[in-house]
Amino acid sequence: MEKMFVFILLMFHCCYALPIATHDGTGENPNIEYLKQFGWYSGGTDDIDDDVELSLKIEEFQEFAGLKVTGKFDEPTISKMQAPRCGIPDEISGNEAHSTRRRRNAFQGSAWEKRNLKYYIGNRTTDLKPSEIQDGIEYAVKLWSDNSGLTFTQVDDAAVSDVRFDFVNKIHGDQKEFDGPGKVLAHAFFPNEERRGQVHFDEAETWLGPKQYHDPSGTKYNIMVLAAHEIGHVLGLEHTSNETKSIMKPWPVKYYKNFELPSDDITSIQTLYRNSQNEMRLDLCNTSKIKFDAVLQGPQERTYFFSGIYYWEIVSSGIKQGYPKLLFELFPDVEEAKEMTGMDAIVFSSNTKKIYVFKDNQFWRFNSNFEMDKDYPKLIIETGLPDNVDSAFEQDGHIYIIKKKKVYIFDEEQQKTFKHTSTKLQHTFPGVPKGTNGALTWRNDHTYFFKKDKFYKFDKILGKVAEEYPRPIKRGWICL
Known part of the structure; x- marks a missing residue:
């Protein structure tokens, strides 16, 4: 009986105890005060329900701060809480709850009437x-x-x-x-x-x-x-x-x-602050500076350039009339389109007729009508690829992913990188610089790489970047 009593006590302790940092001598727990100050937690710790809620709030903060999620005030969490920062709360009172995935583009709920x-x-x-x-x-x-x-x-x-x-x-x-x-x-x-x-x-x-x-x-x-x-x-x-x-x-x-x-x-x-004036400012031929997030040779061999919430379709004479358009007009799922703005890379598979979008630590898959497949987005780490890739394109039926100085081949069937296919960029595509913003294989079977306001032609026959490159993107693609 005595052993059973001890066992029950141990079970109670293991199931309900919440590791809390020591108090600062004033009767207040400084870590809980931090969560309160910056909008993460408003409860007390007098009963077990509050303790459970506190653990969940710690997890939310850890996910937001890019830390390992433990639900405890562990050393990395406390260290982050002690780091210098802005005084505005992270969770604004009265706003709809945010998930970490939605905290890339967070709006407080107000804007200036004037411009x-x-x-x-x-x-x-x-x-x-x-x-x-x-x-x-x-x-x-x-x-x-x-x-x-x-x-x-x-x-x-x-x-x-x-x-x-x-x-x-x-x-x-x-x-x-x-x-x-x-x-x-x-x-x-x-x-x-x-x-x-x-x-x-x-x-x-x-x-x-x-x-x-x-x-x-x-x-x-x-x-x-x-x-x-x-x-x-x-x-x-x-x-x-x-x-x-x-x-x-x-x-x-x-x-x-x-x-x-x-x-x-x-x-x-x-x-x-999107409005007609803002769209006029994005007339690429009259703008001195433009940086694309990604480029796509997509379904029906239609070519797209992406930047922020905008995209352009490119035809043989340059920008197609009526562009730029909002990304939401291309991807029917408006909420996912918002998530993908500022994407890292996008690529179309001629084999499966699927479109892949990569951003930060996630990737999406769409059909040729830009409709999202079930169970997406997914975490990039599950594929064996690194997060925050630079560019993606298809060549000879293979999907290539570039990150800094490395090139990966993506296996669509397994949704993973092929084993032992990671190679150095300069070995696979000599002359192509690291840090490209986008890439596509054109109808002439050559691959073009884009970096800032320049582009490079990788000559498939020569096996290297062609002479007289890089060239300005405007003169080669935009303002013809």
Whole structure:
């Protein structure tokens, strides 16, 4: 009987105990307080139901943060919670629940009625010269204006501004007190909030100029990168999950030379502010800069170029009349079309008449009418391919997938890569650069690779990139 009693106690403990971090001496668990502060959890831990709910909320946060999902406050989770970040909650109160898969393009639920915004720079930090602050914010503003139908004009009068930038200390009048060095770096207000347009940077942080890299110790922050993130909130964008390529992740992204707005953010801002002006701005022959996400030689040998929420059909004379069109017009499933905007790669199989789309860690399969097959999307890891592939195309009945310097062959029947087919890009396709945005095999049986605004012709007979390449995509495909 005694052994049975002990067994029951052990069973009760194993089934219902929830690992919780130690308290900080104030009676509050700092990890639970973090989940509450950033919108993940609002309950208590007085009864077993709350404990179960807490474990689920920890799992949701872990998935969002790109961590191993354990439902416990383990070391990687606590470390992530202690990392410097934006002060805006990840889960906005009152919004429909998000799954991690839907957190690439997250909208807070409001947007500006106007398309021409005025901004003002108020209190400045002593860490930087006035010119560095000016250049950093100007660069950040331009990232968004270059990729949307919005314009930003700097003004000297705060009273007429829509957006205002200030460096402030702990208590600064908005009930969102800063916490000193580290932790919360900045916050902003959405278009439907009373203080809309306001961006606050914590003056207690150490700030770097717009062209300086983040300090390796993680205690200094690039003003341009943080400003660009907060402007996203000002325009109506929420946080996206940590596994995206978005600047809207809660934790600061790294600065790099000639920094560009990530494709996920271009998709988000164009979706939120799409209008006729925005479509006019995407007239490729009159636009100085365009970067395609992917290209497709599709059903009935129709050729498509994709960028964000838009796509173009290309014919022998260049862009077909009536384009660009919205991606939703090509793929009947609107929600999946939204998920696929900013895709990594797309390819059509002449063998099975199936279309495959790859983005981040997922892939979709469609029939030749662009209707999604059952049980998709699926995780790319299940195929043996790496996530975030660069491009895909079909040649001689095989589907090739490229990621950086490697080439893979995809087995459609098994939905996996063929064993031992991973080869080096330069061995298989000499002269083709790494980091291609798209690829297709044309009707002349040669394969064309696209990178930024250039394209390369891989001559099948010569077995290498043809001479006089790369060439501008505009002159070769778009504006004929």
